[in-house]
Amino acid sequence: MKRYAIIVAGGSGTRFGAPVPKQFVPLEGRPVLMRTIDQFHQAGNVEILLVLPASQQRYWHELCRQHNFDTPHAVVQGGDSRFQSVKNALAVMHPEPGDLVAVHDGVRPLVSVELIGKIYQAAASSGAAVPVTPVTDSVRQLDGRGSSQALPRASLRAVQTPQAFDALQLKRDYDVPCDPFFTDDASVWERAGGQVTLVEGEITNIKITHPVDIVVAQHLLHPHD
């Protein structure tokens, strides 16, 4: 059984607003993306595909040279949406029955090796596994006409990556047009009729989205600095 990891880093980081896309912002003195890739490498026995826009690939190779970064990975061309970036990576894979693929946001560098292992393991027995955490804020649903109503928080979960799947099935499931509903891979899997197993995620597995997140990430890694 082969284990693939698709690490998506095809976004432009609009909400982060830095001069360079947030996947290249320094964390512990090197681009965020290098820590993310190394976490999967340390999980062991994983073939890594990194998805990057064509316009950023030369820059990435230059960064790898500068930082002596030689963790094995292949680079795949990014798409216009996260969905399209994942689809591009699935298109270059040739999985066999029983192979697994995990899809992970390149901008979640604090994912632990333990969580990666747990997710592959759960996907091996159930077909699809997704890490979730309890929601800590109260949540309201807007009705689009100026009103809103409180939702029962205890029945909600926040969804993280990595999300892992039977690779052959996920490749088939992605053979559909993009839909704004597809904010992650589990939603594509379920649209095709699949079910997902929920696994306990990690509150430290944050997605670098706004500038404050990189400060939090640095502090989580080095609380005494």
Ligand SMILES: Nc1ccn([C@@H]2O[C@H](COP(=O)(O)OP(=O)(O)OP(=O)(O)O)[C@@H](O)[C@H]2O)c(=O)n1
């Ligand atoms: N066309 C895209 C868009 C997003 N992503 C990746 O999907 C993950 C989650 O997306 P997000 O946090 O929204 O990243 P950005 O699109 O870069 O951010 P923003 O929405 O603020 O522009 C990121 O690792 C991002 O690089 C991708 O591979 N291809």
Ligand SMILES: C[C@](O)(CO)[C@H](O)COP(=O)(O)O
């Ligand atoms: C995949 C994801 O990280 C799960 O929480 C999230 O849906 C990505 O959303 P984004 O708007 O592309 O950052």
